[in-house]
Amino acid sequence: MTFELTKEYVEHIQELIEKEDSASIRTETESLFPADITGLLSELETESAKFLITRLDVERGAEILADMDPNERRDFLKAFTSEEISHFVNLFDSDDAVDLLNEQPIRVREEVIALLEDREQARFILDLLHYDEDVAGGLMQKELVKANVNWTVNECIEELRKQAEDVGKVYAVYVVDDFGKLHGILSLKKIVLAHKNTRIESLYDKDVIFVETYRPAEEVAELMQRYDLDALPVVNVQGKLLGRITIDDVIDVITEQASSDTLAMAGITGDVEEDDTIWQQTKARLPWLLVGMMGGILAAKFISFFEGDLKIIPAMAAFIPIIGSTGGNVGIQTSSIILQSLADKTGLDTTVGQRLIRMFAVAFINGVIISTIVFGFNLLIGNDVQLALVVSAALMSVVFLASFMGTMTPILLEKIGINPAVASGPFITTANDLIGYGVYFGLAHLLLNL
Amino acid sequence: MTFELTKEYVEHIQELIEKEDSASIRTETESLFPADITGLLSELETESAKFLITRLDVERGAEILADMDPNERRDFLKAFTSEEISHFVNLFDSDDAVDLLNEQPIRVREEVIALLEDREQARFILDLLHYDEDVAGGLMQKELVKANVNWTVNECIEELRKQAEDVGKVYAVYVVDDFGKLHGILSLKKIVLAHKNTRIESLYDKDVIFVETYRPAEEVAELMQRYDLDALPVVNVQGKLLGRITIDDVIDVITEQASSDTLAMAGITGDVEEDDTIWQQTKARLPWLLVGMMGGILAAKFISFFEGDLKIIPAMAAFIPIIGSTGGNVGIQTSSIILQSLADKTGLDTTVGQRLIRMFAVAFINGVIISTIVFGFNLLIGNDVQLALVVSAALMSVVFLASFMGTMTPILLEKIGINPAVASGPFITTANDLIGYGVYFGLAHLLLNL
Structure with missing residues (x-):
């Protein structure tokens, strides 16, 4: 029932465009919905795509253009004159028109508005350009009855x-x-x-x-x-x-929000996509990798203070990964649950105290189970009982500390107006790792009399 | 303009309920939208909430009930007889009625259907009960013109x-x-x-x-x-x-999907919420913590093979965290970008080869920058040049391996029909960590002639 874009179809259309066979192009695409043609255009070269869209009714062209991914559209419209753009924008809903114009350089924006035949549309657009994209005014359209x-x-x-x-x-x-x-x-x-x-x-x-x-x-x-x-x-x-x-x-707002939260959790800045340039991807990813790297360097510097201890008990090194990963995992789990709860605005707010009590209760159960298993493992492989105790005590502390950090960080970030979704990202994970190593080596140094 | 639930308001309503002052309750809640009353009910004890909802018009009560969180509603309706439930369900849209009935034990479900006064509604419900929740039939309502x-x-x-x-x-x-x-x-x-x-x-x-x-x-x-x-x-x-x-x-489907993907990324199974019981939260979180723990134990076992090496060069231990965290961060970033791209069904599919080439290009830039900085840091703090080389070579390899894993895992998971969102979770991070330690200690053992 719905249209599925195939390689063969794209090639077929490409051929028609090369033959400049406008009549066949119109017939071939007649049964498609505008959103399907938008998908088709993104598979064509700019010149071919321009040829296609200008062969269709301008109403249909406007719908297709309104449906396009903003980044793709910005590149695509470079092949158009301001006058050509204005013919399409004339037929846009005012909110979509403003979105399109905001992607354009100021010169093009002003030219397009000046060239609009529909002067009411031009007035609507000028009204709406005042508003930021992320407030109600920036989402509204003037068209209504x-x-x-x-x-x-x-x-x-x-x-x-x-x-x-x-x-x-x-x-x-x-x-x-x-x-x-x-x-x-x-x-x-x-x-x-x-x-x-x-x-x-x-x-x-x-x-x-x-x-x-x-x-x-x-x-x-x-x-x-x-x-x-x-x-x-x-x-x-x-x-x-x-x-x-x-x-x-609003559905677009909801899905964009969800996707940028997911990316923030994964340590990616901005709304990067797989088909963005390699440079855009690097720019979005490198900062957080550098944060992780700085954390790693700090950890290295910190652990090197205990080189003497490690020389005596090299087995201590073997537990660095489990301390780091347990802290990281508990922290991410906790902050994700808090994040979800912060996003849900119905009902009364839970107090920070209530939150911590619940989180600590869960931390206690998880902590006891994990440290007991690891303790058992250590005895099983014949490690020293004292080292086994230190590792399990450190794990227990790390679970509690990570639960505390995972609860408090999103709450504090939201209070000071920063998107709390970054709290599940590399920054906090790194901080949790460092705290974990501190507890582990500190406890070892004290308890093992090193 | 919109209603904001306050503690004072909840207490005020609570008092009216204790006084059994039905008239005032009706007046007080008259100006509220059903969705707001749903929020209010979730702050009250079950008995008080039942008192309130049964004092309102049954049409209004039905709307409030339809709006409730499924888990909350299941608990709430335990205080009602099947007959009482049937009065509300009578007035539900058929899709909402099926959702409510699916939360109930089979006995209650059948009693409610038998007791429905609106026999057309009963027929609608019996029709819809055939469909799974996660297909179009399970989302549809029979009411249409x-x-x-x-x-x-x-x-x-x-x-x-x-x-x-x-x-x-x-x-x-x-x-x-x-x-x-x-x-x-x-x-x-x-x-x-x-x-x-x-x-x-x-x-x-x-x-x-x-x-x-x-x-x-x-x-x-x-x-x-x-x-x-x-x-x-x-x-x-x-x-x-x-x-x-x-x-x-459908908006509910979209937001639930987004929220369960986020939880999956954070290593949480099922749709757990902050106000679920401590046992439910533990059940949702412990499995993934145990996965991470198993990874940590494997890492410990693995690193202990190199205890001899560590005794000679204890400084090696200091770089365990940076190897682990870099692998983890790169893997999560990569798989998040692939996930997002897999979810976007418009346009033609990118081939696996094209994906890997792009990912490796980004990996190359990120890898070179990170290993160079870490190399500089190592020389700066006076570490051995050979160790510095091993650490940076290991980092470079880890960035490439994690990019490869992060690209392939979601693609393969989707192919075999598993939600690829779990690919950004603890399981893959743990696997990446282990691979990283393998590369690091392997390289060190070979290159440092240990």
């Missing part, structure tokens, strides 16, 4: 008819007063079922959830998810209706 | 009026033939704007994206995201329309 609270259903339908072409998905009509202040919402279902002369006043729903332009994008996503909303009206501080955010844009 | 292709718009509106109460969000009307086969879709917007006598045949959109009942949930999520759909009709193999999946359910 609003109705005055004093109208009848019939007048409302007339307005809908006027706006129908500009507003892709309507979802609902927003009800405002003479000053444009948002009063409520009227679903399309109610409009379909109502009598044409009914006054909107007696029909609309006053319990409308809205958001102010300055609210952060994560809050918007959380709201729309919590209340199962398809669209969320955006107002200014006076309550005037300025735009709306639709659910598809 | 369909119209015969031979009807007029007016007949369609009449059908909508009949169904309006049962179908929460309509989005669109599905167009079917006399045999119930899906032919197309008709948006509410078109219905509002059309003439009442227009025939549906001339109005509806034949390009409808649908999905078969057996398709996996991730495919459904990917489809709805790629094509920006609010609702997706579900058909059987004959193309007969059986139900629809709405976007809010």
Whole structure:
């Protein structure tokens, strides 16, 4: 039922482009959805892709372009003049238009806006360019259908008819007063079922959830998810209706957030992808590898203080890995659970004390089991009982310390406004490793009378 | 604008419940959305929560219950009789009803279905209980509005009026033939704007994206995201329309997937939450800690073979941590990038060869920079040049090996049908660590003539 892009298909289209066979290209791609053509374009060379998209209806071209990956689109549009870009942007939803223009150099951005035939679109765009990408204002589109609270259903339908072409998905009509202040919402279902002369006043729903332009994008996503909303009206501080955010844009926010959190956990900065250049990938990865390396150098420096001890009991070295990895694993597990809990805004906040008590209870069970097994192993392979005790005591301490760090770090990071997802990354793992080695060698030095 | 749950508010409601002041409870919670009351209930004792929810309209109670966290709800409903549960389930959307019933013991499930007053709802539920949770059939609801292709718009509106109460969000009307086969879709917007006598045949959109009942949930999520759909009709193999999946359910799939991937990366099995019991948390975390511990024990056993070497050059021990952490960090970074790329189904697949070439290029740059810095550090602190060379050569090899493992493991795991997200977890990190120690001590033993 859905389209699957194959190598053969790409080659076939490539041939048609080389023959400049515009008619066949149109017929071949007619049955595809714009999102499928977007996928096809990313497999073609820039020149071929440009040939293809300019042979299609400009409405279809605009949809395809709106659907493209931002990085790919920025490169692709270098092959277009500002005037060519403006023909497409003319037909964009205003929020998508702003996204596209923000990827462009300032000169292109201003040229495109100046060249837009649809002057209302140009006004919409200028309005929206003020907002940061990561607040409600930066997610909203100006296209929506609003109705005055004093109208009848019939007048409302007339307005809908006027706006129908500009507003892709309507979802609902927003009800405002003479000053444009948002009063409520009227679903399309109610409009379909109502009598044409009914006054909107007696029909609309006053319990409308809205958001102010300055609210952060994560809050918007959380709201729309919590209340199962398809669209969320955006107002200014006076309550005037300025735009709306639709659910598809919020899904993008949610998935991008999840993917950048995952990358942050893995020690990767920014939203890097496999097909980015080698230099971009290095730039995203090297900083955290260097953090890990610095940790390693510090550990080396630290362990070298105990070279004398190691000369006497070389078997001590064998347990460096287990100390490091146990600390790292416990720390990551703990902070991941705390992170997840911090992201869930429903219900009352748990206090830090309650959190620590629970974490320590889990740490106690895990710690006892692990140190007992390792103690047994040490006796089994004939290691010295004292060394075995030191290793297990160090493991136990490391489990507790890593649980403490894993609990506190994300909480503190969130308090000072840093994305707590980095708390599961290499920095904290490295810190946990170092603490672990400190405890291990410290205990050994003391208890083994070295 | 939106409701914020405070401790004071919870205490105030708690007092009203103790006084059994039903009237005040209703007034106090009247302005809240059901999702907010769900949050409030989770802060109350089971008995108090039951008192509260049973004092509200049963429609409102049903919405609140539908919104609850599944684990919380399972515990909460233990305080209800099957008959009480059936009153709520009567008013559920069929997909939510099935979710609730699947959490219940078989006896309760069957009693509730038998007690349902709405016999159509009972039939819907029995239909849906056949499907696994993680396929399209398990996500769909039976509530939808369909119209015969031979009807007029007016007949369609009449059908909508009949169904309006049962179908929460309509989005669109599905167009079917006399045999119930899906032919197309008709948006509410078109219905509002059309003439009442227009025939549906001339109005509806034949390009409808649908999905078969057996398709996996991730495919459904990917489809709805790629094509920006609010609702997706579900058909059987004959193309007969059986139900629809709405976007809010898919958002839940997307966020659950993201959260369980993150937990998998952190070495946590299953969907554990901070407020789960200590035993549940231990069960989810201990297995992976034991994997890490086994790795540590193997490393200890392995390093102990080189005790003789360590006695001669104790400084070697100092570099065990940097070898382990570099291997671990590079492996996690690499597999996270591959994972993200595997999850993105648009465009043609990259071949394994292309992937490895890119990864090795990045590995080369990162490896050279890190080994050079560490080499410089070793000379600076006056370590032996030969040892410095061994450490840097080992680091270089570890970066390449970890890049290779990080690329291949997720690809192979996906091929054999295991969630590749576990590839960034403790198991692979442990394997990378062990390989790293092997390379390090092997090289040292050979090059330092020990």
